[in-house]
Amino acid sequence: MKRLGRGTVATLCLLVSCRDRPTPSHRGLYLGGDLNVFSPCGDAHVYWVQAADTTLRKLRGAQQGLAGSIARPIYIEVRGRLLPGRGQAEYHGTFQIDTLLAVSGRRPLDCTLPRGSGKLDPDQ
Numbered sequence: 001m002k003r004l005g006r007g008t009v010a011t012l013c014l015l016v017s018c019r020d021r022p023t024p025s026h027r028g029l030y031l032g033g034d035l036n037v038f039s040p041c042g043d044a045h046v047y048w049v050q051a052a053d054t055t056l057r058k059l060r061g062a063q064q065g066l067a068g069s070i071a072r073p074i075y076i077e078v079r080g081r082l083l084p085g086r087g088q089a090e091y092h093g094t095f096q097i098d099t100l101l102a103v104s105g106r107r108p109l110d111c112t113l114p115r116g117s118g119k120l121d122p123d124q
Helices: 006-020 053-067
Strands: 026-031 037-040 047-050 074-083 093-104
Touching: 026 053, 053 074, 053 093
Parallel strands: 047 093
Antiparallel strands: 026 037, 026 074, 037 047, 074 093
């Protein structure tokens, strides 16, 4: 029986781990504090966020650490869904975050928000 080299095993492990990484259903900007809102990349709508308490604590902690303030949005990648008919005040609806996949203090260049898109527009 032929033995696999370490490089082959490492490559196989990398391929398997990359394949198993969950794909985000949504990416965009999150702003915590009293607002607790999310705006998907390329969308001018702002949604109220609903999530498990542990997820909300992770988001707020990341926002404080990465952005230096809960007043500045952070970029997130999540698995989640819009909840129909569950709008809150001036928000377009409610967004349920099921799984937080990635958090960053920098928004990727391909994640744009239309100018004047409200609370999450860093140029406003």
